Amino acid sequence: MITGTFIRTFRLGVKSLMLHKLRSMLTTLGMLFGVASVVAMLAIGEGASKEAQEQIKQLGSHNIILRSVKPPDDPISNQDTRVSNYGLTNADFDRMSQTFPWAEDVVPMRILQQEVRFEEQALNPRIISTVPNYLEATGRVMYEGRFLNERDQINTANVCVIGYEVSRQLFPFESPLEQQIKIGPDYFTVVGTLLPRVPIGSDQPAPGDDITGEIFLPMSTGLRWFGDMQVKIRAGSRDMEMVELHEIIFKVDSGDNVPIAAAAAREMLNRYHNDQDYEVVVPLELLLREEETKRIFKIVLASIAGISLLVGGIGIMNVMLATVTERTREIGVRRALGAKKRHIMWQFLVETVVLSVGGGLLGIALGLSIPKIVEYYTDMEPVVTPAAPALAFGISVGIGLLFGLYPAWRAANMDPVEALRHE
Template identity: 45%
Template structure:
């Protein structure tokens, strides 16, 4: 092996040997880089994990969907002080959306019991959700057994129910519940289907795994009577026509425009601010912006640690140059050029910083795992963050090694030889 490659290998060997002679000093010098790189990798992993979690939740909602929810009017408004309070979305709102908002592909709406009511047999609490057949498509619900609600169920106001996965399991265990009958406060219902486990909340108001779904027409006809009976004797009575309207926009790029149109359309009819518009697409864009800002903040914090580590390396290299002044004079007297001296000390600085970078990467791999184990917080370590951290540590070695290396190279050989 000869030429530039052999020269480079020799420089690395010399630099490594020189650093190993003063092990303790070298270790102390790289500690700042170790913790700096470790903090960069760890914080980027935590930030990436949090970002992935938020983005996953928003994608489950569906970026091409817009969700309208009825909410209780703010305290202090005129509507919130009425004894018989009617608020939220209405069938008239639904008709306006269908007639006046272009770009809607699929739409579904729900009516719900405002409090949990126990089902018979094993007395499992579950919210009853009256909805339309399109609810399944809007919220990406899969059927495990049987079927979902149909248009015929809606037309005939059928007493049928589709159970969430957890409800079916709690009621019937491993048995197939399809075809069985359940008793509910509003009457008997025949089970026609069971949902596949969804795992957590979706855009729906409740966790679908713990909900039961019936035709909206049946809910409007039968559940309202249950609510009135339950409210008998109370000083106030609340009524909501529709709890949620969800629709999918035909073109993803049109989502912001359609959302703005929906807000303008409904605002005059809801002065009490008794509904909210949820646009996962907008939330996803905000989450991406927050991720970028968060990454910059975390990177800046890690950068401060690396700055401290770089200053430590520079101080150690300056001390090394002073200790090896006579050696520098001898090498210059034997014919070494200034760039030889510069390169030698620069390589030592880079080897020192890169060693700290490798150790810091190890620390950055361990800390996120501990965070995940102790707090159940999701962390994501990417190859890009590891490569970036190593490159930054090498850059720190170059930047903070230039001054000591140039100082060594600019020494007068005669004065260096006289140094004791």
């Protein structure tokens, strides 16, 4: 019986609204755009932060990345030729791999600058000499062939694994496996290729560098052929760099231990390095910072959407107050025919909710189509979470109730005698 009453009240509300179609439609516009902006903004915001999080996760949320950073030039030693000796050392690596209890993998990396040739083609990729653990610690995936192994390391083998980019440039039409490429002065056999990954942050080649792709060598081989010294010739001066290790990837055994391990690594480096010739990148910290940014972003979006919903709600209230005044006589008649205050109250409340929910539903439809348009015209991928339309729907019901309450209360508390006399 209660549902029957509700359905009748609901139908009455719809009928009353249909009496003034244009007015009702215009009134719902406020809600429509408010709700549409909530849904669309949430989807775009979610998409933006998800993209950033994907990139951070590729670095490995359990990893701590230590990098050598060249300290600012010492102005006194401004000679034509200088040797700068900086960065992470093998001693750092040993200390970490031997004393840190949270270490699952510690991977040293050296980055060499050498020209790579195959037949007529020449490239300047990042040449990374590292250990077999690299693959596991970074979670990268082989495309074909194999990665470096222990035997390569022991034999100081002239083998290399090439990145997808290098493979595509040097071997566009054939398999690179078992091909010989020239790195610096010597020939290396390609044993495998890697799938690409999205470059992030400082990993990304600077616009001036024509570094494309990566080549991996066994640590021992890199050391044997290219030594510790790197020579860079730059505008008349020769820079020589001594860097023992360019990067150390430190994989922590569990996510919970990442903060402790990061603190310990910073502490240890701080003790043994006089200069700030290193940086510590903790993807988990970036991730947390990203979460925080996302949270702030959401609060900002919610406030903007909230204001537009508020404006929509006030618009609805305004129209409902006018409607109540306009229908004073109807209210009087209904009261005379036996309607209680709560009947009148419900009648107008339901009408307001129908109005705001109608606007809300249209707004959800619009809000869901905006991300599709964004996706079509930009390379951004908005993510519509099912919670967003549900939230928007809930909000529009809430706004209807909240802003319908006062007009409904006014209607219900009219004096029937006065209301009947109203022209």
